[in-house]
Amino acid sequence: MKLKLISFIILLLVQASAFADVIIVKGRVVDAQSKQTLPGAVITIPELKISAITDPNGEFSFKSLPNRGRFLFSIEYVGYKSLTKIVDLSAGTPLVFELQSSIIETHEVVITGTAISANNKQxxxxxxxxxxxxxxxxxxxxxxxxxxxxxxxxxxxxxxxxxxxxxxxxxxxxxxxxxxxxxxxxxxxxxxxxxxxxxxxxxxxxxxxxxxxxxxxxxxxxxxxxxxxxxxxxxxxxxxxxxxxxxxxxxxxxxxxxxxxxxxxxxxxxxxxxxxxxxxxxxxxxxxxxxxxxxxxxxxxxxxxxxxxxxxxxxxxxxxxxxxxxxxxxxxxxxxxxxxxxxxxxxxxxxxxxxxxxxxxxxxxxxxxxxxxxxxxxxxxxxxxxxxxxxxxxxxxxxxxxxxxxxxxxxxxxxxxxxxxxxxxxxxxxxxxxxxxxxxxxxxxxxxxxxxxxxxxxxxxxxxxxxxxxxxxxxxxxxxxxxxxxxxxxxxxxxxx
CATH class of the missing domain: 2.40.170.20 (TonB-dependent receptor, beta-barrel domain)
Known part of the structure; x- marks a missing residue:
């Protein structure tokens, strides 16, 4: 019985994958003052349990995001204030996140244990x-x-x-x-x-x-x-x-x-x-x-x-x-x-x-x-x-x-x-x-x-x-x-x- 259940679950996952559309979302992370790109910044979407890192040009991409919905993005980079922002994926435009430099790295903490994931301030x-x-x-x-x-x-x-x-x-x-x-x-x-x-x-x-x-x-x-x-x-x-x-x-x-x-x-x-x-x-x-x-x-x-x-x-x-x-x-x-x-x-x-x-x-x-x-x-x-x-x-x-x-x-x-x-x-x-x-x-x-x-x-x-x-x-x-x-x-x- 357990083997049948596991096989059924795997079959569902394979079928869902086969019929899913691949949506690519791209963007950049830059310094808010100089507009220079920031390589190595970490971008996460806690609700979808995925992450990305900017390349040497400060660019990132997610290959498999839904083409609709509003999701909370969290961006972190050493020497800068962390940033959280709600993004509407249906807009279809490239994303640009501007980070403020700071000697003290303050964190806008994302909380997921409440009914709706949000910045802790909200x-x-x-x-x-x-x-x-x-x-x-x-x-x-x-x-x-x-x-x-x-x-x-x-x-x-x-x-x-x-x-x-x-x-x-x-x-x-x-x-x-x-x-x-x-x-x-x-x-x-x-x-x-x-x-x-x-x-x-x-x-x-x-x-x-x-x-x-x-x-x-x-x-x-x-x-x-x-x-x-x-x-x-x-x-x-x-x-x-x-x-x-x-x-x-x-x-x-x-x-x-x-x-x-x-x-x-x-x-x-x-x-x-x-x-x-x-x-x-x-x-x-x-x-x-x-x-x-x-x-x-x-x-x-x-x-x-x-x-x-x-x-x-x-x-x-x-x-x-x-x-x-x-x-x-x-x-x-x-x-x-x-x-x-x-x-x-x-x-x-x-x-x-x-x-x-x-x-x-x-x-x-x-x-x-x-x-x-x-x-x-x-x-x-x-x-x-x-x-x-x-x-x-x-x-x-x-x-x-x-x-x-x-x-x-x-x-x-x-x-x-x-x-x-x-x-x-x-x-x-x-x-x-x-x-x-x-x-x-x-x-x-x-x-x-x-x-x-x-x-x-x-x-x-x-x-x-x-x-x-x-x-x-x-x-x-x-x-x-x-x-x-x-x-x-x-x-x-x-x-x-």
Whole structure:
């Protein structure tokens, strides 16, 4: 069945490519005062996930853009102020972008996590954007990196690789994390594990502080963390990236290798990452068995054509974390159960002992943006499998297995006289099982559906937003009888907002 589905998806992509018209859009990037061309400037269209670079003559071209629609262009060049501009592709005239020189490189940040992509100055929602450099600063995980840079955001952490986001006091199931346009679905209620996403995989992160429930549902009451993948390179190019870092406290080593390419609109990307750390050290002593290791694999293949784009994303995340909670002897060292002290070699061993945690997350999603006569249609379908094992020995004592299917559809009506309407609907189905010998929470099924309408009006320097949303959720907690005693009673619940 899975092979048939994959074959059907590939057939759709091939057919769409065959019947698409190739539209070439050309332009130049120049200095606003001298009018001299600027070679090496980067031009991106975030909504279409494509980019281009100006040649030695300061010229650029996009070979496969739609022949209609208004899109936000972002232009960046070292030593100049970044520029964002809405371009109507139906005009058909060559584009000329004029950049203002500046000693301080100010950035007109493009925000895509809101209902309509726009310059951050035109958004009524408070949003902070963290670029690639910020994400690669010394930290043990993605949320740790964000918590030190975004005002109003902190973290709940119970270990070097365990961080849960907190936005203005709200966390767990009140903050949504988006990756490849899909809500990350794991065991959000717990604080013994972090967000199952590769720290190196994102090119930029947007943090929406405050309620974003209109677009993403009631679980976005606290805010949204929108992780944006790297844009595909210009047509005909292949790019690579190699990253590595080291931390002296716990010997943390991190390595990531990425390759991405674009050949006539056929785009692809592959990344592999690995982290490893031994026990961390406090001012007085090492904390035994507090190391971790993490393995991440991800890939993308798709098409960028004049009708829009269609990408298939896959990812695999595995994190092993050591647990230990003894009392130090004399405040200087820890003892084994037999009373012997830990040695220096044991503290710096990268082999985890029991008890430990094994977290795995598998995800596949199909991300689409189709350009239509009156606007554009975005469709994102996803499947995720989240597994959390806690082991005191070879067999897990706690074993949570969560399978989630999700669908999200949004239709953006073409702007007219400053009015930009958006309509959307989303649905998800979750099925959680307890497969271990101990039971912390009941097994459950959850079903959710929601729909919204949103409108934005822009005039001069003013922006007006309004919207309405309806959500329905059904949760079914399953009963459990153990040794003749009811451990959990059935708990069916329904919510409407």
């Amino acid at each position: 958004n009524s929602t408070s949003v902070s954007a963290v670029g690639r450099d910020g994400l690669l600063r010394q930290s043990t995980n993605l949320i740790d990196a964000l918590a030190h840079q975004v005002p109003g955001m902190s973290q709940i952490t119970t270990g070097p690789s365990i961080s849960k986001p907190v936005i203005r006091g709200l966390s767990y199931n009140r903050v949504v994390t988006l990756s490849d346009g899909v809500k990350q679905q794991g065991q959000q209620w717990g604080d013994e594990h972090g967000i199952e996403i590769d720290q190196y995989s994102s090119d930029r992160v947007e943090v929406l502080r405050g309620a974003a429930s209109l677009l993403y549902g009631s679980d976005a009451l606290g805010g949204v963390i929108n992780l944006l993948e790297p844009l595909t390179p210009p047509d005909g190019q292949i790019k690579g990236e190699f990253l590595t870092n080291y931390s002296t406290n716990n010997g943390l080593t991190g390595t990531s290798l990425m390759l991405t390419g674009n050949e006539n609109g056929l785009v692809w990307r592959a990344r592999g990452s690995y982290k490893n750390a031994y026990s961390f050290k406090t001012p007085d002593y090492y904390f035994p068995n507090s190391g971790f290791n993490e393995t991440d694999l991800s890939g993308m293949i798709g098409l960028n054509k004049s009708w829009g784009y269609s990408h298939i994303n896959l990812s695999y995340f595995k994190n092993n974390i050591g647990f230990y909670d003894p009392e130090p002897a004399n405040g200087l060292n820890f003892l084994h159960d037999d009373g012997t002290p830990f040695t220096q070699d044991e503290y710096k061993s990268r082999t985890l002992e029991y008890p430990k945690q094994d977290i795995r997350h598998y995800k596949i999603n199909w991300d689409n943006n189709f350009i239509t006569e009156g606007g554009n249609l975005k469709v994102n379908l996803g499947y995720q499998k989240n597994q959390r094992r806690e082991l005191d020995g070879p067999d897990p004592s706690l074993f949570f297995d969560l399978n989630t299917y999700s669908g999200d559809v949004k239709y953006y009506v073409t702007e007219a006289n400053g009015w930009q309407p958006v309509f959307g609907a989303s649905s998800d189905i979750g099925h959680s099982l307890n497969k271990g010998s101990e039971f912390l929470i009941p097994a459950y099924d959850t079903y959710g559906v929601g729909a919204f309408a949103y409108i934005k009006k822009t005039w001069d320097k003013n922006t007006f937003n309004a919207g309405i949303r309806y959500d329905y959720r059904k949760n079914k907690g399953k009963g459990l009888v153990e040794d003749g005693e009811a451990k959990f009673t059935p708990l069916p619940t329904n919510f409407r907002t």
